[in-house]
Amino acid sequence: MGREVLPPLLITFVLGAIGAFSLRVQDPMLVPSLGSAIFLQTMTPEQPSARAWNTGMGQLIGAAAGFAAVFLAAAEWTPHFMGKNPLTIARVAAACMAVLLTYVVQRILRATSAAGGATALVVALGAETATEDGAIRLVAGILLVTALGEAARWLILKTR
Numbered sequence: 001m002g003r004e005v006l007p008p009l010l011i012t013f014v015l016g017a018i019g020a021f022s023l024r025v026q027d028p029m030l031v032p033s034l035g036s037a038i039f040l041q042t043m044t045p046e047q048p049s050a051r052a053w054n055t056g057m058g059q060l061i062g063a064a065a066g067f068a069a070v071f072l073a074a075a076e077w078t079p080h081f082m083g084k085n086p087l088t089i090a091r092v093a094a095a096c097m098a099v100l101l102t103y104v105v106q107r108i109l110r111a112t113s114a115a116g117g118a119t120a121l122v123v124a125l126g127a128e129t130a131t132e133d134g135a136i137r138l139v140a141g142i143l144l145v146t147a148l149g150e151a152a153r154w155l156i157l158k159t160r
Contacts, residue, residue: 006159007042010152014038018144029141031128033059033118037142040115041149045156049113052153056146058106058113063138065101066123069094070130080126091125098124 015030015038022029037059041050048054070076075090098120106112119142121127128134 014148034145037115041153045153052150057111058116059142062116062119066098066120069097094124
């Protein structure tokens with residue numbers, strides 16, 4: 001299989017598998033940051049940010065930072081910033097805090113991942129609810145993309 005054909009096929013497979021699992025359990029685990037994670041894993045598999053530690057831990061840090069920021073900014077009571085809902089000061093504050101916390105903790109733990117920044121925004125802006133169920137869905141999606149994406153990354157590296 002050609003070098004340029006394998007990454008998009010693997011991206012489609014990984015996101016399709018997570019989507020199929022989400023449908024099976026009737027719980028949406030596909031969030032935008034998973035797309036950025038699988039792109040990093042398959043398009044730049046040799047980069048440190050594509051490795052499982054960075055992918056998984058970087059996004060888990062982003063999720064934790066997002067949830068913390070939502071509560072610190074008291075944004076859990078404001079509508080999510082999607083569709084027709086207006087952006088609120090609380091959501092802007094949560095977004096800024098979430099990205100800052102993500103950056104700092106990722107650097108400390110050497111788990112840098114741009115997808116983690118996207119995950120922080122997914123939570124801070126309310127695309128994922130700041131609830132226990134929301135956290136479980138998000139963590140499940142992160143773990144799935146980390147594991148399946150690492151397999152895809154390994155396959156791409158082996159074929160080069």
